[in-house]
Amino acid sequence: xxxxxxxxxxxxxxxxxxxxxxxxxxxxxxxxxxxxxxxxxxxxxxxxxxxxxxxxxxxxxxxxxxxxxxxxxxxxxxxxxxxxxxxxxxxxxxxxxxxxxxxxxxxxxxxxxxxxxxxxxxxxxxxxxxxxxxxxxxxxxxxxxxxxxxxxxxxxxxxxxxxxxxxxxxxxxxxxxxxxxxxxxxxxxxxxxxxxxxxxxxxxxxxxxxxxxxxxxxxxxxxxxxxxxxx
Numbered sequence: 001x002x003x004x005x006x007x008x009x010x011x012x013x014x015x016x017x018x019x020x021x022x023x024x025x026x027x028x029x030x031x032x033x034x035x036x037x038x039x040x041x042x043x044x045x046x047x048x049x050x051x052x053x054x055x056x057x058x059x060x061x062x063x064x065x066x067x068x069x070x071x072x073x074x075x076x077x078x079x080x081x082x083x084x085x086x087x088x089x090x091x092x093x094x095x096x097x098x099x100x101x102x103x104x105x106x107x108x109x110x111x112x113x114x115x116x117x118x119x120x121x122x123x124x125x126x127x128x129x130x131x132x133x134x135x136x137x138x139x140x141x142x143x144x145x146x147x148x149x150x151x152x153x154x155x156x157x158x159x160x161x162x163x164x165x166x167x168x169x170x171x172x173x174x175x176x177x178x179x180x181x182x183x184x185x186x187x188x189x190x191x192x193x194x195x196x197x198x199x200x201x202x203x204x205x206x207x208x209x210x211x212x213x214x215x216x217x218x219x220x221x222x223x224x225x226x227x228x229x230x231x
Contacts, residue, residue: 135182
């Protein structure tokens with residue numbers, strides 16, 4: 001049996017089971033926010049497959065709802081339940097679980113469709129155990145959050161829990177906690193789509209992706225059509 005040294009955790013909620021992109025929905029409406037999220041999930045899944053095909057990385061769905069683990073959309077990758085609690089509790093639980101079976105764990109969300117296979121490959125390349133002292137990678141969002149975090153260390157739960165998620169200080173606080181356990185390399189910053197106006201920047205970031213997948217091109221088409229729709 002092949003031993004997978006590198007795990008990619010894709011943190012997701014299940015549309016129709018949990019509310020998704022609620023801040024975006026406040027500006028665009030629930031239906032359009034859910035359209036965006038579904039398209040984003042497809043793009044992130046395609047990116048994960050492409051990164052895994054080349055590098056032997058094993059993607060996993062980290063699903064927010066235990067009742068949704070058997071949902072058909074989550075069957076193409078191994079899946080695990082995030083568990084209860086706030087985001088810090090859930091991040092810590094998933095990293096501990098996957099860290100028992102893999103040397104390196106990287107996590108990202110299902111709502112960053114502009115993330116490319118190159119970014120994922122770079123994150124794992126940095127964290128490979130023979131690469132030196134680097135212990136962590138962090139991909140920040142322009143609003144102070146983060147879209148990706150990874151480590152090759154077994155971290156205590158309070159590393160994840162002592163962070164003000166959903167604020168402009170989240171990435172800074174997480175970085176302060178991570179650096180206590182080794183050096184951090186930061187990846188290029190990306191946009192977090194929480195407001196309708198973020199879609200314009202997302203479009204630029206998608207246009208900058210080398211060899212975009214059909215699923216990423218579908219997001220671009222959706223954004224262009226949205227801008228042209230009557231309000």
